[in-house]
Amino acid sequence: MEHMQDPVWIAALAAVMAITGLVSGTLAGLLGVGGGIVIVPVLFNVFPFLSIPEAVQMKLAVGTSLATIIPTSIQSARKHRAKGAMDVPLLRSMIPSLIGGVLLGTVIAIFVRGYTLTAIFAAVALVVALNMGLTGVDARMRESFPTGFLRHLLGAFIGAISAMMGIGGGTVGVPLMNLFGTPIRSAVATASAFGIVISIPATIGFIYAGWGNPLLPPFSLGYVNLVGCLLIVPASMLATPWGVHLAHTIPPLALKRAFAVFLGITAIRMIYSLVT
Template sequence: MTLHDPLWLAVLAAAMAVTGLVAGLLAGLFGVGGGIVIVPVLSYVLPPLGIDPAIQQKLAVSTSLATIIPTSIVSARKHHAKGAIDMPLLRGLIPSLFAGTLVGAALIVVLHGEALTLVFAFVALLVAVNLGMTGLDWRLRDRFPDGAARHAIGAAMGAVSAVMGIGGGTVGVPTMSMFGTPIRNAVATAAAFGIVISVPATVIAIAGGWGEPRMPPYSLGYVNLIGFALIASGSILAAPWGAQLAHTLPPLLLKRLFALFLMLTSVRMFWRSLA
């Protein structure tokens, strides 16, 4: 079965559609933009389909970033309607988030696929341990730093999120929680981070992979359009369900569920990279 075989395209489409529904639900629930689901799922979907191993992770990360654009818009609007987004904090972080995103997106182009996988697994593990070991009220300080410290943190969140192919929630939620942001406000604000991160990162991923001959059909640079269309559609459909659920679950349970999900994701990614 080749990359242009109708059966191959049908299997790919089915996998992408299911991925989109799951990612959208978790995007609204956890403010993660879906990338923490999309990237590992694509990392397992692509190898059996004959995608060159050298570009599998680049394709997964880049396609994930593209799908985060519409998903984050839907999720952020839902949270904003509930008044949960910390708008002053968001406005203060946008410049540094954007600058960090440019660095992270450039790394997608220059790093080997195996390095991208290990980065994803390592950061997901750190975040899971942090969320799993700390209580709901644990914090480093009562408010987010100002000045240079705020810009440094914002740039780091943007860079890490872009290179992982995520929307900012995976890093942004625990970071904001450590600095005194209530978990529901952190989740909502992180949903808006996805817009700031995903748009410039996707543009760079498309330009950096332009003309790559090993990409599957219907791709722009490192972004596969079949994956983008079906994952984005499923995510848009399911994201409001997750956002609604996020406002009904107990905050501590929300935090623990997020930690468990990240831990399982990290273990799977490490196993794939090191086995």
């Protein structure tokens, strides 16, 4: 771990984290994804070059991503709500099931191996990318979002998968809400608030799970790297308003296609890491 005290190593880490923050913040505002869909694969691919042990790479990437999502999701949700696009009643009704799913997903993520989290991330991202890329902006299974048990089942699913992937809820929540009748812009705005509900309890879980692990790099609080948080968060918050502005100026179909492209690239990168 001595190399991590080297000024060159620290400078390289700072540059990577700052760039990651700018990109993830823009995507948080644009797509309601909380930035995790970018942060997790970037960190996962950078960590080997920084000589971080393979056994903790994925969990450290997921935990750090979840921690950075907290402030960026708050900022993104506030701005989307100010524009009147957020479905607040739908959000409130799903909070209990989202939290339940997060708790389940966090427990699973803590006990499985890192490559299992990588496989989950890649599989879900690829399915969502195909759905968003191949369907039209108005493609849907029904005209309104389900109520009762099915709504809570969907909420739990979104929460569990998001916690395991280290994402804010938009990656799974946006296409599901759109598929079940929620307009794409409203889905993006509402999913931005999912990130708040998901990231806080999941981050606490990853901190607890990694506490005292000797394989973790310096400046880590459990599976959350504080250097990453301190650098990614300000850059993300700076860039989030750029994404929100784009989300309300880009045509809906173009927004949906952009979402699909980013997810597809992410999935391919993660699958490649598994087979090689």
